[in-house]
Amino acid sequence: MMNQTVVNVKDIHKVFGKRNENQYHALSGVTFDIKAGEFVGIMGPSGAGKTTLLNVISTLDKPTDGTIEIAGTNITSMKQGQLADFRSEQLGFIFQDFNLLENLTIYENIALPLSLQGVPSRKIKPSVVEVAKKLGIETILEKYPVTVSGGQKQRAAAARALVHEPAIILADEPTGALDSKSAKSLMDAMVHLNENHDVSIMMVTHDPLSASYCERILFIHDGSLYKEIHRDGSRSEFHHQILDVLADFAE
Amino acid sequence: MLLKLSFSSMRKRFKDYLVLLFGLTISIAIFYMFETLAQNKTFIEANSMISSIVFVFHVGTFILGAITVFYIFYATSFMLTLRQKEMGMYMTLGAKKHKITQLMFFETFFIGLISLVVGLVIGFGLAKGIAELFMWQLDFNGEGFQSFYLSSIITTVIFYIILFLLTSIVNAWKISRKSVLSLLHAEQKQDFVKTKGSRTFFGVLLAVILIGVGYYAMVNIARFMQLGLILAAVTIIIGTYLVFIAFLPYFVKRLKQNRTLNEKGINSFTLGQLRFRMLNLTKVLGTVAMLVALGLGAMTAGISFYHNIEKQASTFHANDVVIHQPSKEDTEALAEMNVTEKNVYHYKVDGDGVYFLKKDLLVNPPLIKHSDETFELPETTRVEESLPEDNYMLYGENDANRLPELWSTAIRTEMNASYQLFGAKDIYVYGTSEYQNIVSDEQQVILATVDDFKNYLPQLEIINQNQLELAETYRDDDVENAGNTKYSNYIAFKAIASGTIFMGFFLGVAFLMMMASVLMFKLLSSAASDIHRYSMLRKIGVRKSLLVKSIYRELFLLFLFPALVGLVHVIVGMQMFSFIIIEPYLKIWIPISIFIVIYGIYYWITVQMYKRIVLPKEV
Numbered sequence: 001m002m003n004q005t006v007v008n009v010k011d012i013h014k015v016f017g018k019r020n021e022n023q024y025h026a027l028s029g030v031t032f033d034i035k036a037g038e039f040v041g042i043m044g045p046s047g048a049g050k051t052t053l054l055n056v057i058s059t060l061d062k063p064t065d066g067t068i069e070i071a072g073t074n075i076t077s078m079k080q081g082q083l084a085d086f087r088s089e090q091l092g093f094i095f096q097d098f099n100l101l102e103n104l105t106i107y108e109n110i111a112l113p114l115s116l117q118g119v120p121s122r123k124i125k126p127s128v129v130e131v132a133k134k135l136g137i138e139t140i141l142e143k144y145p146v147t148v149s150g151g152q153k154q155r156a157a158a159a160r161a162l163v164h165e166p167a168i169i170l171a172d173e174p175t176g177a178l179d180s181k182s183a184k185s186l187m188d189a190m191v192h193l194n195e196n197h198d199v200s201i202m203m204v205t206h207d208p209l210s211a212s213y214c215e216r217i218l219f220i221h222d223g224s225l226y227k228e229i230h231r232d233g234s235r236s237e238f239h240h241q242i243l244d245v246l247a248d249f250a251e
Numbered sequence: 252m253l254l255k256l257s258f259s260s261m262r263k264r265f266k267d268y269l270v271l272l273f274g275l276t277i278s279i280a281i282f283y284m285f286e287t288l289a290q291n292k293t294f295i296e297a298n299s300m301i302s303s304i305v306f307v308f309h310v311g312t313f314i315l316g317a318i319t320v321f322y323i324f325y326a327t328s329f330m331l332t333l334r335q336k337e338m339g340m341y342m343t344l345g346a347k348k349h350k351i352t353q354l355m356f357f358e359t360f361f362i363g364l365i366s367l368v369v370g371l372v373i374g375f376g377l378a379k380g381i382a383e384l385f386m387w388q389l390d391f392n393g394e395g396f397q398s399f400y401l402s403s404i405i406t407t408v409i410f411y412i413i414l415f416l417l418t419s420i421v422n423a424w425k426i427s428r429k430s431v432l433s434l435l436h437a438e439q440k441q442d443f444v445k446t447k448g449s450r451t452f453f454g455v456l457l458a459v460i461l462i463g464v465g466y467y468a469m470v471n472i473a474r475f476m477q478l479g480l481i482l483a484a485v486t487i488i489i490g491t492y493l494v495f496i497a498f499l500p501y502f503v504k505r506l507k508q509n510r511t512l513n514e515k516g517i518n519s520f521t522l523g524q525l526r527f528r529m530l531n532l533t534k535v536l537g538t539v540a541m542l543v544a545l546g547l548g549a550m551t552a553g554i555s556f557y558h559n560i561e562k563q564a565s566t567f568h569a570n571d572v573v574i575h576q577p578s579k580e581d582t583e584a585l586a587e588m589n590v591t592e593k594n595v596y597h598y599k600v601d602g603d604g605v606y607f608l609k610k611d612l613l614v615n616p617p618l619i620k621h622s623d624e625t626f627e628l629p630e631t632t633r634v635e636e637s638l639p640e641d642n643y644m645l646y647g648e649n650d651a652n653r654l655p656e657l658w659s660t661a662i663r664t665e666m667n668a669s670y671q672l673f674g675a676k677d678i679y680v681y682g683t684s685e686y687q688n689i690v691s692d693e694q695q696v697i698l699a700t701v702d703d704f705k706n707y708l709p710q711l712e713i714i715n716q717n718q719l720e721l722a723e724t725y726r727d728d729d730v731e732n733a734g735n736t737k738y739s740n741y742i743a744f745k746a747i748a749s750g751t752i753f754m755g756f757f758l759g760v761a762f763l764m765m766m767a768s769v770l771m772f773k774l775l776s777s778a779a780s781d782i783h784r785y786s787m788l789r790k791i792g793v794r795k796s797l798l799v800k801s802i803y804r805e806l807f808l809l810f811l812f813p814a815l816v817g818l819v820h821v822i823v824g825m826q827m828f829s830f831i832i833i834e835p836y837l838k839i840w841i842p843i844s845i846f847i848v849i850y851g852i853y854y855w856i857t858v859q860m861y862k863r864i865v866l867p868k869e870v
Contacts, residue, residue, distance in 0.1 A: 116791075
């Protein structure tokens with residue numbers, strides 16, 4: 001299980017702007033793997049290409065060159081409709097600004113991916129309740145997003161990302177809009193999911209503290225892989241390690 | 252300085268303002284159009300079959316005014332949402348609050364004034380264009396109708412200036428109450444719906460009672476007269492808005508509670524959208540429902556009058572055609588018609604009288620319209636009375652030889668043996684021997700029924716013309732009316748009904764157009780806030796086709812509710828006309844189809860525009 005590759009990114013390039021115009025290389029030859037059950041962080045300064053990388057992996061954007069395989073499927077050659085289906089089956093998203101639909105209850109938000117896959121109503125409820133329990137939000141299921149806290153919203157978003165058991169969860173600055181206490185609690189929950197339920201996670205973040213919860217971190221700089229570090233010791237050691245790499249960027 | 256800034260930013264958001272201007276302009280144009288008719292007393296009185304038509308138009312002005320007030324407040328509050336973020340920005344940069352308040356006041360009023368001028372011009376053009384189109388279509392000269400009507404202009408200007416002053420004050424007041432932060436973050440705020448059980452219940456109950464009272468007043472309009480009309484207008488407007496305020500959100504909530512329905516595909520999102528939109532939309536949907544009711548009602552009434560002309564014309568005539576002494580031209584005209592029954596009767600005319608041959612009458616008894624003592628409409632029957640005496644006289648003085656009632660009807664009405672045709676002659680029915688003794692040429696009269704009366708108007712016109720000439724030979728006079736025939740009645744009714752139809756269509760089109768602009772606002776003011784929802788759905792992997800389906804469904808329901816309510820209003824409301832129209836529901840499918848086509852086109856355009864705004868661009 002641990003050796004199976006979930007994400008395989010091979011030499012991808014992303015160029016913005018047409019030929020003969022001012023071209024901008026957001027990604028130039030990025031290659032890496034994510035194994036099943038891994039918790040990988042992506043870091044780098046603003047403009048390094050983090051978001052572009054996340055967009056192409058999440059099939060929202062297409063790379064100019066190179067291939068991306070997720071759960072054994074090459075997504076670079078798929079059509080729009082297939083991509084949508086692929087996203088709804090294989091990917092789970094957590095965004096910085098939660099992106100919950102505020103006209104649906106928390107329950108309905110979490111249930112949405114299942115409804116979209118045509119799961120019958122009677123099977124939806126147990127799944128939603130189960131995932132809500134994992135994230136400790138089972139008491140707020142009938143509330144609307146506007147009435148709950150930011151931390152709870154992000155847990156609800158995590159639950160929605162998880163409910164259909166995707167191959168991987170893609171998180172884009174999940175702690176960006178949270179206070180430190182909520183951020184810590186969310187990261188604990190993600191580690192718990194990763195360790196106890198074998199959920200693979202790829203997280204883009206700015207925040208060294210959040211990143212220190214990962215097992216492995218890829219640093220990107222000017223569209224290329226700059227450095228890769230693994231966590232061997234404690235989380236606080238890893239935190240310092242990350243800060244050191246970030247300090248390198250400053251120079 | 253601020254004024255300059257505000258103008259430059261208004262220029263930048265010209266597209267948004269264009270929509271606002273369009274909405275206001277249409278409203279003003281429609282109001283003006285309505286007033287050109289409503290205030291032109293001489294025209295509407297001369298061209299209507301309803302005696303209290305002027306009063307009806309007063310009630311119409313009231314209803315339109317009430318809707319307009321709702322609409323203008325809605326439209327100008329849309330303007331507030333356009334501007335508030337920028338106003339917040341000015342304030343963070345140090346603009347004083349009273350300056351901002353002033354600015355908001357002047358901007359709203361300024362937009363109002365521009366749309367007033369443009370609206371009047373467009374209203375004038377529309378009134379002229381539509382009036383000419385319908386007059387031409389209906390073959391109706393519409394004497395006295397003026398598309399440029401001064402007193403209507405004055406009314407429109409006063410009404411809207413007051414309205415814009417009020418809305419400007421309201422907008423200024425609203426912005427003065429808000430904090431800088433709430434202005435800056437206005438766009439991120441979400442509305443939140445609560446439906447309280449008890450309030451919903453009373454709301455629905457009140458709506459049902461009010462609409463019930465209104466319907467009762469309309470159905471029994473003959474009893475309540477003008478009071479009933481006022482009562483119906485007030486109760487139905489309030490009731491309709493209540494339906495949309497109380498009942499619909501509750502209904503959608505119940506729909507959502509059905510788990511199997513709600514958790515199927517994208518339904519939960521579609522219904523969630525609907526439910527959350529209801530609160531903002533209650534007033535708009537109520538307004539649309541009322542406009543549908545008014546527009547469709549006006550058209551239905553107009554068309555109903557039109558199709559009842561023939562019914563009305565045939566109230567007293569069973570035969571469609573009557574030809575005395577047919578010429579070759581008459582026979583040819585008759586040959587062009589699809590005749591379903593034809594009878595020929597012989598008679599002679601001398602200096603004193605007209606003598607019908609009894610044998611002919613008895614062999615082929617004619618059809619007549621007969622009503623017994625009740626007040627029911629006359630029914631078509633065949634004359635079956637016997638004629639035992641030798642001779643009869645139409646207005647005979649003694650009972651013995653006075654022509655029996657049904658035969659009298661047949662000869663006077665169906666055969667048109669009248670003063671208008673024959674002049675001052677007595678009318679007789681003679682037995683064969685006495686008939687042969689009269690020294691005069693034998694003449695004949697043809698009675699016929701045809702398959703579709705209205706198909707043969709040109710031929711009937713020819714026949715009518717020849718009958719006029721015939722009447723002139725008997726009466727030595729210029730004759731304008733050769734007696735009552737179905738054709739002559741038809742022409743007379745049509746002349747009067749054209750005015751009513753004209754008004755019905757004129758107003759129907761006006762109201763339906765106003766409805767279109769109301770819906771456009773709905774679309775534009777809510778679509779922008781939906782963009783992020785649709786982009787999020789796309790991110791989590793909803794196929795575009797499913798999103799499109801959701802949009803079609805959501806808007807379909809939004810279109811459906813007011814149309815249904817409006818339609819029911821119209822169907823019940825047509826009862827009001829039952830005392831002047833024989834069959835108010837005759838061919839009601841025509842206006843309803845016209846409406847469905849127009850409405851369907853609006854729906855389709857709305858969906859397309861909405862799609863363009865909210866759907867994310869695919870890579």
